[in-house]
Amino acid sequence: xxxxxxxxxVWTAALLLGGAGVAQAESWPAQPIRIVVPFAAGGGVxxxxxxxxxxxxxxxxQTVIVENRTGAGGLIGTSYVANASPDGYTLLLGTQxxxxxxxxxxxxxxxxxxxxxxxxxxxxxxPLLLVANPAFEAQTLPDLLAYAKRNPGQLNYxxxxxxxxxxxxxxxxxxxxxxxxxxxxxKGEQPALTDVVGNQIPVMFSNLSAAMPFAKSGxxxxxxxxxxxxSPELPDVPTVAEAGVAGFEAATxxxxxxxxxxxxxxxxxxxxxxxKAMQTPELxxxxxxxxxxxxxxxxxxxxxxxxxxxxxxxxxxxxxxxAAQ
Numbered sequence: 001x002x003x004x005x006x007x008x009x010v011w012t013a014a015l016l017l018g019g020a021g022v023a024q025a026e027s028w029p030a031q032p033i034r035i036v037v038p039f040a041a042g043g044g045v046x047x048x049x050x051x052x053x054x055x056x057x058x059x060x061x062q063t064v065i066v067e068n069r070t071g072a073g074g075l076i077g078t079s080y081v082a083n084a085s086p087d088g089y090t091l092l093l094g095t096q097x098x099x100x101x102x103x104x105x106x107x108x109x110x111x112x113x114x115x116x117x118x119x120x121x122x123x124x125x126x127p128l129l130l131v132a133n134p135a136f137e138a139q140t141l142p143d144l145l146a147y148a149k150r151n152p153g154q155l156n157y158x159x160x161x162x163x164x165x166x167x168x169x170x171x172x173x174x175x176x177x178x179x180x181x182x183x184x185x186x187k188g189e190q191p192a193l194t195d196v197v198g199n200q201i202p203v204m205f206s207n208l209s210a211a212m213p214f215a216k217s218g219x220x221x222x223x224x225x226x227x228x229x230x231s232p233e234l235p236d237v238p239t240v241a242e243a244g245v246a247g248f249e250a251a252t253x254x255x256x257x258x259x260x261x262x263x264x265x266x267x268x269x270x271x272x273x274x275x276k277a278m279q280t281p282e283l284x285x286x287x288x289x290x291x292x293x294x295x296x297x298x299x300x301x302x303x304x305x306x307x308x309x310x311x312x313x314x315x316x317x318x319x320x321x322x323a324a325q
Contacts, residue, residue, distance in 0.1 A: 028088065028266060028269070029060060029062045029088070029089065030062075031062070031089060032062060032063040032064065032065055032089070033056075033062065033063070033064045033065070033088070033089050033090075033091065034064075034065055034066075034067050034089065034090050034091065035049050035052070035053050035064060035065070035066050035067070035091050035092070035093055035256070036066075036067050036068075036069050036077045036080060036081050036090065036091065036092045036093070037049045037066055037067070037068050037069070037077065037092075037093050038068075038069055038070060038071075038074035038075070038076060038077025038078050038092070038098055039068070039070055039074055039077075040068060040070050041068050044126070044207070044209070044252075044290065045093055045095055045254065046066065046068065047290055048093060048123065048124060048254050048287065048290070048292065049066045049093040050066050051283055051286045051287060051290075052064075052093070052123060052256075052274070052277060052283065053065065053066050055277040055280055055282065055283045056273055056274070056277055059273050059276060059277060060273055072102075072106070072109070073097070073098075073102045073105075073106070073163065073324075074095070074097055074098035074102055075098070075102050075103070075106060075109050075111060077092065077098075078092060078094065078098045078099070078102075078103075078111060078113070078117075079109065079110075079111050081117070081257070081258065081259060082111060082113070082116035082117050082259055082260075083116075083259070084259050085259070086258065086259040086260065086261035086262040086263075087262070087263075087266070088258060088262050088263065088266035088267070088269075088270060090258070090259070091120065091256050091257065091258045091270075092117070092256070092257050092258070093254060093255070093256060094113075094117070094254070094255055094256070094257045094306075095165075095252065095253065095254055095255075096165055096168075096251070096252055096253050096309060096313070097163060097164065097165060097252075098113075099113045099117070099255075099257065099306055099309070099310070100113070100306065100309040100310045100312075100313045101163045101165075101168060101313050101317070102163060104310070104313060104314050104317050105162075105163050105317060105322065105323065105324040106324055113257075113306065113310070114306070114307060114310060115260065116259070116260055117257045117258065117259065117260060118257060118258055118259070118260050118261075118262055118267070118299070118303065119255060119256075119257050119299055119302035119303040119305075119306055120255070120256040120257060120258055120262075120267055120270050120271055120274065120299055120302070121255060121256050121270070121271045121274040121275065121278075121296065121297065121298060121299065121302055122253065122254070122255035122295055122296060122297035122301065122302040122305060123254050123255055123256065123274065123278060123294070123295065123296060124253070124254045124287050124292040124293060124294055124295050125227075125251045125252065125253040125254070125292065125293050125295040126207050126208055126209065126251060126252040126253075126291060126292050126293070127207075127208045127225050127226055127227040127231050127251055127293070128165065128166055128169050128205040128206060128207060128208065128225070128226035128227075128250060128251065128252065129205070129206055129207075129208050129211040129212065129215065129222055129224075129225055129226070129231075129234070129237070130144075130173075130203065130204075130205050130222070130223045130224045130225075130226070130240070131193075131196060131203065131204060131205075131206055131211050131214065131215060131220040131221060131222055131223065132144070132196070132202055132203040132220065132221045132223055133196055133197065133198075133199045133201075133202050133203075133220065133221070134218070134219070134220070134221055135199050136199075136202040136203065136221070138203075138223070139221070139223075140223060140243065141223045141224045141238070141240060141243035141244060141245070142243060142244050144203065144223060145177050145179055145244070145245075148174075148177075148179035148180070148181055149178075149179055152179070152180045153180045153181070153182055154182070155179075155181045155182065155202065155203070156181070156182045156183075156184050156201045156202065156203075157170050157181050157182070157183060157184065157201065157202075157203050157204050157205070158184050158185075158186055158192035158193075158195060158196060158201045158203075158204040159183065159184075159185055159186065159189070159192055159204060159205070160185075160186055160187075160188050160189030160190075160191075160192055161185050161186065161187065161188070162183075162185050162322065162323075162324060163322070163324065164189070165205075165207070165250065165251070165252040166189065166192075166204060166205040166206055166207070167183060167185065167205075167322075168250065168313060168316060168322075169205040169226050169250035170183065170204070170205050171183070171316050171320040171322060172248065172250055172316050173205075173240065173245065173248065174320070175316060175319055175320060176245050176247070176248055177244075177245050184201055189206060189207065189210055190210065192204055192206070193206055193210060193211065193214065193220075196220060197214060197219050197220060203223075205226060205250075207252055207291065208225075208231060208233065208234075208291045209290055209291020209292070210291075212233060212234065212291065215234065215237075216234075222234055222237045223237075223243075224237065224238055224239060224240045224242075224243045225237050225238070225239050225240070226239070226240055226248070226249065226250045226251060227239060227249060227250075227251050228241065228249050230242075233291075253295065253305075253309075254292075255297070255302050255306075256270070256274060257302075257306075258270075267299050268299070271298055271299050274296070275296055275298070278294050278296040
Protein backbone atom coordinates (compact mmCIF):
# COMPACT_ATOMS: atom_id res chain seq x y z
CA UNK A 1 0.00 0.00 0.00
CA UNK A 2 2.86 2.33 0.84
CA UNK A 3 4.53 1.51 -2.49
CA UNK A 4 1.28 2.30 -4.28
CA UNK A 5 0.91 5.63 -2.46
CA UNK A 6 4.55 6.50 -3.22
CA UNK A 7 4.13 5.66 -6.88
CA UNK A 8 0.89 7.62 -7.06
CA UNK A 9 2.63 10.62 -5.47
CA VAL A 10 5.54 10.45 -7.92
CA TRP A 11 3.15 10.13 -10.88
CA THR A 12 1.05 13.07 -9.65
CA ALA A 13 4.11 15.24 -9.11
CA ALA A 14 5.43 14.37 -12.56
CA LEU A 15 2.06 15.22 -14.07
CA LEU A 16 1.96 18.55 -12.31
CA LEU A 17 5.53 19.38 -13.31
CA GLY A 18 4.80 18.34 -16.86
CA GLY A 19 1.75 20.55 -16.89
CA ALA A 20 3.80 23.42 -15.54
CA GLY A 21 6.34 22.85 -18.32
CA VAL A 22 3.61 22.95 -20.95
CA ALA A 23 2.16 26.11 -19.41
CA GLN A 24 5.62 27.66 -19.34
CA ALA A 25 6.20 26.80 -22.99
CA GLU A 26 2.79 28.15 -23.95
CA SER A 27 3.39 31.42 -22.09
CA TRP A 28 6.71 32.12 -23.81
CA PRO A 29 7.92 34.82 -24.06
CA ALA A 30 7.49 35.66 -20.41
CA GLN A 31 10.12 38.41 -20.36
CA PRO A 32 11.59 40.98 -22.77
CA ILE A 33 13.46 39.73 -25.82
CA ARG A 34 16.73 41.36 -26.81
CA ILE A 35 17.90 41.82 -30.38
CA VAL A 36 21.61 42.54 -30.29
CA VAL A 37 23.01 44.82 -32.99
CA PRO A 38 26.80 44.45 -33.30
CA PHE A 39 27.18 47.97 -34.71
CA ALA A 40 26.57 51.49 -33.46
CA ALA A 41 23.12 53.00 -33.06
CA GLY A 42 21.79 54.96 -36.00
CA GLY A 43 23.36 52.83 -38.73
CA GLY A 44 21.60 50.67 -41.29
CA VAL A 45 21.64 47.47 -39.22
CA UNK A 46 20.40 49.32 -36.15
CA UNK A 47 17.54 50.90 -38.10
CA UNK A 48 16.37 47.53 -39.40
CA UNK A 49 16.53 46.01 -35.92
CA UNK A 50 14.54 48.83 -34.33
CA UNK A 51 11.89 48.75 -37.04
CA UNK A 52 11.47 44.99 -36.60
CA UNK A 53 11.56 45.18 -32.79
CA UNK A 54 8.77 47.77 -32.72
CA UNK A 55 6.50 45.60 -34.85
CA UNK A 56 7.25 42.41 -32.91
CA UNK A 57 6.55 44.15 -29.59
CA UNK A 58 3.08 45.03 -30.87
CA UNK A 59 2.39 41.51 -32.10
CA UNK A 60 3.58 39.35 -29.22
CA UNK A 61 2.56 41.59 -26.32
CA GLN A 62 6.06 41.54 -24.89
CA THR A 63 8.81 44.14 -25.10
CA VAL A 64 11.46 43.55 -27.75
CA ILE A 65 14.47 45.78 -27.12
CA VAL A 66 17.53 46.54 -29.25
CA GLU A 67 20.93 46.42 -27.59
CA ASN A 68 24.06 47.72 -29.32
CA ARG A 69 27.26 45.76 -28.62
CA THR A 70 29.93 47.13 -30.91
CA GLY A 71 33.53 46.36 -31.75
CA ALA A 72 35.84 44.16 -33.84
CA GLY A 73 33.86 44.66 -37.02
CA GLY A 74 30.71 43.24 -35.44
CA LEU A 75 32.38 40.17 -33.92
CA ILE A 76 31.95 41.27 -30.28
CA GLY A 77 28.16 41.44 -30.47
CA THR A 78 27.96 38.33 -32.64
CA SER A 79 30.12 36.29 -30.23
CA TYR A 80 28.07 37.57 -27.30
CA VAL A 81 24.89 36.11 -28.79
CA ALA A 82 26.66 32.89 -29.79
CA ASN A 83 27.59 32.37 -26.12
CA ALA A 84 24.21 33.41 -24.69
CA SER A 85 21.66 31.02 -23.24
CA PRO A 86 19.74 29.37 -26.11
CA ASP A 87 16.37 30.24 -24.60
CA GLY A 88 15.18 32.56 -27.38
CA TYR A 89 15.48 35.73 -25.29
CA THR A 90 18.81 36.85 -26.79
CA LEU A 91 18.92 37.21 -30.57
CA LEU A 92 21.16 38.88 -33.13
CA LEU A 93 20.38 40.88 -36.22
CA GLY A 94 23.06 39.35 -38.40
CA THR A 95 24.35 40.45 -41.77
CA GLN A 96 26.53 39.18 -44.58
CA UNK A 97 29.48 40.87 -42.88
CA UNK A 98 29.01 39.42 -39.40
CA UNK A 99 27.86 35.92 -40.37
CA UNK A 100 29.93 35.22 -43.47
CA UNK A 101 32.87 37.60 -43.89
CA UNK A 102 34.22 38.88 -40.55
CA UNK A 103 34.60 35.40 -38.96
CA UNK A 104 36.54 34.22 -42.03
CA UNK A 105 38.83 37.24 -42.03
CA UNK A 106 39.42 36.95 -38.28
CA UNK A 107 39.97 33.22 -37.64
CA UNK A 108 41.55 33.93 -34.26
CA UNK A 109 38.17 35.12 -33.00
CA UNK A 110 37.18 31.48 -32.56
CA UNK A 111 33.71 32.18 -33.95
CA UNK A 112 32.25 29.68 -36.40
CA UNK A 113 28.77 31.03 -37.17
CA UNK A 114 27.66 27.78 -38.78
CA UNK A 115 28.33 25.89 -35.55
CA UNK A 116 27.57 28.56 -32.93
CA UNK A 117 24.42 30.19 -34.33
CA UNK A 118 21.14 29.16 -35.89
CA UNK A 119 19.02 31.11 -38.34
CA UNK A 120 15.51 32.16 -37.36
CA UNK A 121 14.38 34.30 -40.31
CA UNK A 122 15.88 36.37 -43.09
CA UNK A 123 14.16 39.73 -43.25
CA UNK A 124 15.64 42.10 -45.84
CA UNK A 125 18.35 42.79 -48.37
CA UNK A 126 19.91 45.83 -50.01
CA PRO A 127 21.20 45.85 -53.58
CA LEU A 128 24.52 47.48 -54.33
CA LEU A 129 24.89 50.04 -57.06
CA LEU A 130 28.08 50.26 -59.12
CA VAL A 131 28.63 53.99 -59.60
CA ALA A 132 31.26 56.07 -61.36
CA ASN A 133 32.22 59.71 -61.52
CA PRO A 134 30.68 61.36 -64.62
CA ALA A 135 34.19 62.24 -65.87
CA PHE A 136 35.29 58.60 -65.92
CA GLU A 137 35.47 57.37 -69.50
CA ALA A 138 33.45 54.19 -68.96
CA GLN A 139 29.75 54.63 -69.73
CA THR A 140 28.77 51.01 -69.10
CA LEU A 141 30.02 48.03 -67.11
CA PRO A 142 31.56 46.44 -70.25
CA ASP A 143 33.41 49.73 -70.80
CA LEU A 144 34.71 49.62 -67.23
CA LEU A 145 35.88 46.01 -67.55
CA ALA A 146 37.58 46.76 -70.87
CA TYR A 147 39.38 49.69 -69.23
CA ALA A 148 40.48 47.48 -66.32
CA LYS A 149 41.83 44.86 -68.73
CA ARG A 150 43.81 47.47 -70.65
CA ASN A 151 45.14 48.95 -67.40
CA PRO A 152 45.62 46.07 -64.94
CA GLY A 153 45.79 47.26 -61.34
CA GLN A 154 45.40 50.92 -62.28
CA LEU A 155 41.63 51.22 -61.76
CA ASN A 156 41.01 52.24 -58.14
CA TYR A 157 37.71 51.50 -56.44
CA UNK A 158 36.55 52.68 -53.05
CA UNK A 159 34.61 51.08 -50.20
CA UNK A 160 33.67 51.74 -46.59
CA UNK A 161 36.41 49.40 -45.39
CA UNK A 162 38.03 46.01 -45.79
CA UNK A 163 35.48 43.21 -45.68
CA UNK A 164 32.43 45.43 -46.16
CA UNK A 165 29.86 44.23 -48.67
CA UNK A 166 30.82 46.86 -51.29
CA UNK A 167 34.46 45.74 -51.01
CA UNK A 168 33.54 42.07 -51.32
CA UNK A 169 31.26 42.75 -54.29
CA UNK A 170 34.07 44.49 -56.16
CA UNK A 171 36.49 41.68 -55.33
CA UNK A 172 33.94 39.16 -56.62
CA UNK A 173 33.50 41.18 -59.81
CA UNK A 174 37.25 41.24 -60.38
CA UNK A 175 37.52 37.47 -59.97
CA UNK A 176 34.51 36.64 -62.14
CA UNK A 177 35.44 39.11 -64.90
CA UNK A 178 39.14 38.30 -64.79
CA UNK A 179 40.31 41.86 -64.13
CA UNK A 180 42.64 43.33 -61.54
CA UNK A 181 41.54 46.47 -59.73
CA UNK A 182 43.00 48.24 -56.71
CA UNK A 183 40.99 48.59 -53.50
CA UNK A 184 41.05 51.93 -51.65
CA UNK A 185 39.39 51.41 -48.24
CA UNK A 186 37.82 54.33 -46.38
CA LYS A 187 36.58 54.70 -42.83
CA GLY A 188 32.96 54.51 -43.84
CA GLU A 189 30.91 54.35 -47.01
CA GLN A 190 29.95 58.04 -47.09
CA PRO A 191 33.55 59.35 -47.27
CA ALA A 192 34.22 56.95 -50.14
CA LEU A 193 31.15 58.15 -52.01
CA THR A 194 32.18 61.74 -51.44
CA ASP A 195 35.51 61.03 -53.10
CA VAL A 196 33.84 59.37 -56.09
CA VAL A 197 31.65 62.45 -56.49
CA GLY A 198 34.76 64.61 -56.18
CA ASN A 199 36.61 62.43 -58.72
CA GLN A 200 39.33 61.44 -56.24
CA ILE A 201 38.58 57.84 -57.15
CA PRO A 202 36.57 56.80 -60.22
CA VAL A 203 34.24 54.00 -59.12
CA MET A 204 32.80 51.95 -56.27
CA PHE A 205 29.98 49.67 -55.27
CA SER A 206 27.69 51.34 -52.75
CA ASN A 207 24.53 50.37 -50.92
CA LEU A 208 21.57 51.49 -53.01
CA SER A 209 20.13 53.79 -50.35
CA ALA A 210 23.41 55.70 -50.09
CA ALA A 211 24.24 55.93 -53.80
CA MET A 212 20.81 56.43 -55.35
CA PRO A 213 20.44 60.17 -54.55
CA PHE A 214 23.76 60.86 -56.30
CA ALA A 215 22.77 58.73 -59.29
CA LYS A 216 19.37 60.41 -59.66
CA SER A 217 20.88 63.89 -59.39
CA GLY A 218 23.50 63.15 -62.04
CA UNK A 219 26.44 63.54 -59.66
CA UNK A 220 27.31 59.88 -60.32
CA UNK A 221 26.76 57.48 -63.20
CA UNK A 222 24.93 54.26 -62.34
CA UNK A 223 26.57 51.43 -64.29
CA UNK A 224 24.96 48.29 -62.83
CA UNK A 225 22.98 46.83 -59.94
CA UNK A 226 24.46 43.89 -58.02
CA UNK A 227 21.40 41.71 -57.49
CA UNK A 228 19.85 39.12 -59.81
CA UNK A 229 16.90 41.42 -60.57
CA UNK A 230 16.82 45.10 -61.45
CA SER A 231 15.80 47.57 -58.78
CA PRO A 232 12.32 49.12 -59.06
CA GLU A 233 13.97 52.36 -57.92
CA LEU A 234 16.28 52.38 -60.98
CA PRO A 235 14.56 50.19 -63.57
CA ASP A 236 16.79 51.34 -66.43
CA VAL A 237 20.02 50.24 -64.72
CA PRO A 238 21.01 46.71 -65.81
CA THR A 239 22.17 44.02 -63.42
CA VAL A 240 25.84 43.05 -63.44
CA ALA A 241 24.78 39.68 -64.88
CA GLU A 242 22.81 41.37 -67.67
CA ALA A 243 25.80 43.58 -68.43
CA GLY A 244 27.99 40.59 -69.18
CA VAL A 245 29.16 38.89 -65.94
CA ALA A 246 26.83 35.89 -65.87
CA GLY A 247 25.93 34.53 -62.46
CA PHE A 248 27.12 37.58 -60.53
CA GLU A 249 25.06 38.39 -57.45
CA ALA A 250 25.88 40.25 -54.26
CA ALA A 251 23.84 42.10 -51.66
CA THR A 252 23.82 43.33 -48.11
CA UNK A 253 21.37 41.08 -46.26
CA UNK A 254 19.83 41.08 -42.80
CA UNK A 255 18.37 38.30 -40.70
CA UNK A 256 17.60 37.19 -37.15
CA UNK A 257 19.73 34.44 -35.63
CA UNK A 258 20.09 32.98 -32.16
CA UNK A 259 22.47 30.72 -30.25
CA UNK A 260 22.75 27.15 -31.45
CA UNK A 261 20.51 24.85 -29.39
CA UNK A 262 17.41 27.04 -29.26
CA UNK A 263 14.26 24.94 -28.76
CA UNK A 264 12.52 24.17 -32.03
CA UNK A 265 9.17 25.48 -30.80
CA UNK A 266 10.67 28.87 -29.95
CA UNK A 267 12.40 29.15 -33.31
CA UNK A 268 9.10 28.31 -35.01
CA UNK A 269 7.20 30.86 -32.90
CA UNK A 270 9.73 33.59 -33.61
CA UNK A 271 9.83 32.71 -37.29
CA UNK A 272 6.04 32.82 -37.51
CA UNK A 273 5.91 36.23 -35.80
CA UNK A 274 8.67 37.64 -38.02
CA UNK A 275 6.91 36.37 -41.15
CA LYS A 276 3.74 38.10 -39.97
CA ALA A 277 5.68 41.29 -39.22
CA MET A 278 7.24 41.31 -42.69
CA GLN A 279 3.76 41.41 -44.21
CA THR A 280 2.61 44.53 -42.35
CA PRO A 281 2.44 47.64 -44.55
CA GLU A 282 4.00 49.81 -41.83
CA LEU A 283 7.17 47.71 -41.55
CA UNK A 284 7.45 47.23 -45.31
CA UNK A 285 7.18 50.99 -45.78
CA UNK A 286 9.84 51.67 -43.13
CA UNK A 287 12.27 49.22 -44.73
CA UNK A 288 11.64 50.49 -48.23
CA UNK A 289 12.22 54.00 -46.93
CA UNK A 290 15.71 52.82 -45.96
CA UNK A 291 16.35 51.55 -49.49
CA UNK A 292 15.81 47.92 -48.51
CA UNK A 293 13.85 45.10 -50.10
CA UNK A 294 11.79 42.75 -47.94
CA UNK A 295 13.40 39.34 -48.37
CA UNK A 296 11.75 36.97 -45.89
CA UNK A 297 13.07 33.43 -45.60
CA UNK A 298 12.08 30.88 -42.97
CA UNK A 299 14.53 29.19 -40.61
CA UNK A 300 15.43 26.36 -42.96
CA UNK A 301 15.86 28.64 -45.94
CA UNK A 302 17.90 31.14 -43.96
CA UNK A 303 20.28 28.54 -42.54
CA UNK A 304 20.89 27.20 -46.04
CA UNK A 305 21.46 30.74 -47.33
CA UNK A 306 23.94 31.56 -44.55
CA UNK A 307 25.90 28.39 -45.35
CA UNK A 308 25.95 29.18 -49.07
CA UNK A 309 27.09 32.77 -48.45
CA UNK A 310 29.79 31.56 -46.05
CA UNK A 311 31.18 29.21 -48.70
CA UNK A 312 30.90 31.86 -51.43
CA UNK A 313 32.77 34.59 -49.58
CA UNK A 314 35.32 32.13 -48.24
CA UNK A 315 36.33 31.40 -51.85
CA UNK A 316 36.46 35.13 -52.66
CA UNK A 317 38.61 35.91 -49.61
CA UNK A 318 41.02 33.08 -50.40
CA UNK A 319 41.26 33.65 -54.15
CA UNK A 320 41.53 37.45 -53.87
CA UNK A 321 43.97 37.23 -50.94
CA UNK A 322 41.91 39.53 -48.72
CA ALA A 323 43.21 39.97 -45.18
CA ALA A 324 41.89 41.91 -42.20
CA GLN A 325 43.55 45.25 -41.47
